[in-house]
Amino acid sequence: MSLTYKEFIDYALDFKNHSDSIDDDWNICEHKNPMNGSTVIYLAKKKMQTFKKTSLNSNQSEFQGEKNIYPVMCEYHILYNSSYSCPDMFFNMWYTDGKLLSLEDIWSMVHSIFKQNIEHDKWNFITQKEHLLNNKPFFRIHPCQNTHVLKTLGFSSENIYKYNPLITWLSTINSFIGLELPESYGCINSNFLPI
Amino acid sequence: MANDTEILHYLWNGKLAVCFQLDEQEIHGIQNPEPFYLMVPRMSYFPLVCDKVKKHFLKHVDPEKQELEMWLEYKDIPLKWNYPIGVIYDLFTIDNKQVDLPWKITIHFDNFPEDKLIRCSCRDAVESNFMSSMKEADMLKHRSQVFATMQRHQHSQLWTGLLNDKFDQFWSENKKLMEPTEGNYFKHIPIHFYQSGSTSMTQTLVKPISDDGNQITLGELIKLHYPSMDNPKVFTHGICIPKETPVQWMSEHMSYLDNFLHIIVV
Numbered sequence: 001m002s003l004t005y006k007e008f009i010d011y012a013l014d015f016k017n018h019s020d021s022i023d024d025d026w027n028i029c030e031h032k033n034p035m036n037g038s039t040v041i042y043l044a045k046k047k048m049q050t051f052k053k054t055s056l057n058s059n060q061s062e063f064q065g066e067k068n069i070y071p072v073m074c075e076y077h078i079l080y081n082s083s084y085s086c087p088d089m090f091f092n093m094w095y096t097d098g099k100l101l102s103l104e105d106i107w108s109m110v111h112s113i114f115k116q117n118i119e120h121d122k123w124n125f126i127t128q129k130e131h132l133l134n135n136k137p138f139f140r141i142h143p144c145q146n147t148h149v150l151k152t153l154g155f156s157s158e159n160i161y162k163y164n165p166l167i168t169w170l171s172t173i174n175s176f177i178g179l180e181l182p183e184s185y186g187c188i189n190s191n192f193l194p195i
Numbered sequence: 196m197a198n199d200t201e202i203l204h205y206l207w208n209g210k211l212a213v214c215f216q217l218d219e220q221e222i223h224g225i226q227n228p229e230p231f232y233l234m235v236p237r238m239s240y241f242p243l244v245c246d247k248v249k250k251h252f253l254k255h256v257d258p259e260k261q262e263l264e265m266w267l268e269y270k271d272i273p274l275k276w277n278y279p280i281g282v283i284y285d286l287f288t289i290d291n292k293q294v295d296l297p298w299k300i301t302i303h304f305d306n307f308p309e310d311k312l313i314r315c316s317c318r319d320a321v322e323s324n325f326m327s328s329m330k331e332a333d334m335l336k337h338r339s340q341v342f343a344t345m346q347r348h349q350h351s352q353l354w355t356g357l358l359n360d361k362f363d364q365f366w367s368e369n370k371k372l373m374e375p376t377e378g379n380y381f382k383h384i385p386i387h388f389y390q391s392g393s394t395s396m397t398q399t400l401v402k403p404i405s406d407d408g409n410q411i412t413l414g415e416l417i418k419l420h421y422p423s424m425d426n427p428k429v430f431t432h433g434i435c436i437p438k439e440t441p442v443q444w445m446s447e448h449m450s451y452l453d454n455f456l457h458i459i460v461v
Contacts, residue, residue, distance in 0.1 A: 033397060033399075034390070034393075034395065034397060035388060035390075035397050035399070035420050035421055036420055036421065036422055036423075037423075082398075082399070082400050083331050083334050083335050083383075083385075083398075083400075084331070084334055099309075100309045100310075102314070102316075103314065103316070103320075123319050123320075123322070123323040124323065124327075127320070127323050127324070127327075128313040128314060128320075129313065129324075129327075130275075130277065130313065130396070132398070134395075135394070135395040135396055136310060136311070137309065137310070137311070137313045137314075142327060144327075144330055144331075144334070144339070
């Protein structure tokens, strides 16, 4: 399944509406293309969160004591990727002293259930990449599987408009990047009107 | 298919003379390090050619800082290792005037500008960046149908061809990626646009033919995407490209190794 930019806008607005109703702090941002002055939109959210530090290679248990809990400033951007015709997740995370988390830190955040898979293929999973719009370094989940994910989850031309695919897609990746996605997002499908 | 191999060889062999110098503030000890001169391939990436440079300067920096990641700067602008070397050089071309050679680049170990540069902790980072560009380019050209059906060893031929500067090894696989599948054209042209004097890149969907079936030329493309610019010059590989060049031809013959055209508008 692939998404046109126009569809992306509609789904993003739908997503933002629900976010507003539950105070989930997602915003619609605009970026002006320096070449021809056209504007593109994306979803963005900033949130202070607390994370637990675990090592990617260790078999430590989930119970680790207070000293491994630390606050992190997180910024998430959901952009439209025109090469892959799909949503594209960019994010950054900083310690409270303003220092960016390292890629190793980001990999180590991933839940222990998935760790083995990721250790094996981490360079095809999350890496640092230039933001598609502002060219700044961001972490990014590799997008080439996104259209595949949506297709596997049953987004075909028949039922595409019954659900908001942005939400379904987000629910497959949010646990990797410490992004909370309240359950109520899963209940807004019936309200979503065809474009 | 790209059949004008003379051009491919010519671009592959494009090199720049670079003079690396350690930032004065970072010199540790009384002896000033000698500058380090190197011919670097335009098509390659700085982390792949800078091992010797790093080794040369490492003994002249504070031992406490030797573990830090080396980064490069020219005229106070940190250089993005994830762009091909030739692209970075051409970005500094202003009003037809290219940077004097040897290109004087400053080496840093301290104060990595993490808000401007992607980190490059190891060669895997370069490989991942390069291969994901190739994959994206194939998505644009063939809806990913060529790259996805290649075997792992074919992918590694592409990477090691770049790494070891082996034209035949690289092109034995890359020619498959450069064959138009639908008729004589790619679906879209993988292209990155830059404006000289700025380090930001823009990308947009570009078709090789217009709605009425004619080949789109470079001039038409630039007019479409930079409507406000008055007759700009367009460079790639340090060459000013004639406006009547079809973008499909350019994509097949003048792409960098990541399969993207990198166009600098001056």
